[in-house]
Amino acid sequence: MQLELLVSKFQNKDEKAFEALYNMYSDSMHGVIYNIVRDHDIAEEVMQDVFIKAWHNASSYSSKKGRFFTWLINIARNAAIDKTRSKTFKNSKKNLHADFFVDILENHENLNSQTDAIGIKKFVKKLAKKCIEVIELLYFKGYTQKEASETLEMPIGTIKTRNRNCINELRNMLDVT
Amino acid sequence: MTNKEYIESGILELYVAGALSEEENEAVYQKLLENPDILDEVLKIEAAIIKLTAAARPSDSKHIFTAVKEALGLSKTEPKVIPLPGKPKTNWFAYTGWAASVLLAGGLIWLLNQNSALQSEINTVETEINKQLIDNQLLEEQISRANASLEEANKLLSVIRDKDIIAVPLAGQAVYPEAYAKVYWDKKTNNIYLDAQGLPEPPRGKVYQVWSLTLSPLTPTSLGTIDNFATDDNKVFTISNANASEAFGITLEPAGGSETPTMEQLYTLGAVASTP
Numbered sequence: 001m002q003l004e005l006l007v008s009k010f011q012n013k014d015e016k017a018f019e020a021l022y023n024m025y026s027d028s029m030h031g032v033i034y035n036i037v038r039d040h041d042i043a044e045e046v047m048q049d050v051f052i053k054a055w056h057n058a059s060s061y062s063s064k065k066g067r068f069f070t071w072l073i074n075i076a077r078n079a080a081i082d083k084t085r086s087k088t089f090k091n092s093k094k095n096l097h098a099d100f101f102v103d104i105l106e107n108h109e110n111l112n113s114q115t116d117a118i119g120i121k122k123f124v125k126k127l128a129k130k131c132i133e134v135i136e137l138l139y140f141k142g143y144t145q146k147e148a149s150e151t152l153e154m155p156i157g158t159i160k161t162r163n164r165n166c167i168n169e170l171r172n173m174l175d176v177t
Numbered sequence: 178m179t180n181k182e183y184i185e186s187g188i189l190e191l192y193v194a195g196a197l198s199e200e201e202n203e204a205v206y207q208k209l210l211e212n213p214d215i216l217d218e219v220l221k222i223e224a225a226i227i228k229l230t231a232a233a234r235p236s237d238s239k240h241i242f243t244a245v246k247e248a249l250g251l252s253k254t255e256p257k258v259i260p261l262p263g264k265p266k267t268n269w270f271a272y273t274g275w276a277a278s279v280l281l282a283g284g285l286i287w288l289l290n291q292n293s294a295l296q297s298e299i300n301t302v303e304t305e306i307n308k309q310l311i312d313n314q315l316l317e318e319q320i321s322r323a324n325a326s327l328e329e330a331n332k333l334l335s336v337i338r339d340k341d342i343i344a345v346p347l348a349g350q351a352v353y354p355e356a357y358a359k360v361y362w363d364k365k366t367n368n369i370y371l372d373a374q375g376l377p378e379p380p381r382g383k384v385y386q387v388w389s390l391t392l393s394p395l396t397p398t399s400l401g402t403i404d405n406f407a408t409d410d411n412k413v414f415t416i417s418n419a420n421a422s423e424a425f426g427i428t429l430e431p432a433g434g435s436e437t438p439t440m441e442q443l444y445t446l447g448a449v450a451s452t453p
Contacts (some may be wrong), residue, residue: 005239012429016244019242021447023239026226027231027234027238028228028231028234028240029231030235031231032227032233034235035233040235043235044241044409047241048244048245051245052249062204065203065204065206066202067223069223069226070192070194070195073195073230101233103231104233119226119231120229132348134325135229138194138196139194140230140233142195142196144197144198145197146190148196160187160191163187164187167222167226170229171221174225174228176221176225
């Protein structure tokens, strides 16, 4: 499989593979990071940290532990959350928005230039609040199913099926079925 | 549990999110290896999540990679375009031409420095090419331009340095007082080098015509028209002149030039200071 080959080349410090993986995932990581830090410059800073970290710790990834994307998004969330806890961040941003990712999407001018923007914007408009919450926690914030279940006060089984339904809606919208 | 039931359970969505425990992850991984349809489902979930999260990005992400590579010392993969002086001809000459005429000695040192800088940049570029041998048309183009401009620079430098060269400043006249030009007259080769940087671009259908003049009686002799004024980068023109010129003038004439200068369109004029 091509992805596995790319990842293994990347683990052998192949720069071309690194760049290919960057191009595949960087926009996604950028979105996740920005949703947490809510600042353009800081998001770019964290992006750099994340991919530098990924390069240095490439060997720690194993396909047995999960998808490469999942590995990377974990690094991204952790780095972004670490940043929000740092002293300089706290000084510059006294109160972080409690907003969800949907606020970015809804108020996003940049979206217009993105390929899937229209579909995603529609999706977000239509999206029930229960979907927004569960997607925010599981994908943007990296909650475990247990943490999500506690935060949303519903059984793990419900989280699973609700999330499945929400992602199905998204996939229909994006034609990834 | 059938594959369909497994898929419908929603575990794969949590797998992609990274919300499962380590043991659960390994169990899913085993399933993926054995069931292509489950793997396919994971790929689709992942694709949708990538698109959704990417939509929240505040700006383009591509340029950040440059900083990442720099921080990791990986910049080698992408051949760096060496910033050769973009407009060496124009600025360089605007500066050197006039600086040299005022402070010839200082100007010359500066010129030589510029030359060696240019040379060393070319060297760098060449080394780079040997190292890379990658198709890089842009780079090659820049090198050839730099080489050409170096050659030209050397030639013009030798002209300006030559003690036998007579420098004749041409001052702006009534029709366009801001105009200026300078003639470097090499009597040995019967060439003049006209630095016409200070002339405005001629209007459509018009050209500058250069005249050699003798003063008593006032007799103009055409040295020709400058047909490529607009396209010439450094605005230095080499013109042959075997006349015993006492002054030089530049007029604006209809394309093709005129028999005699149109004095109302005299842009610049300057007398040769001393005839050796």
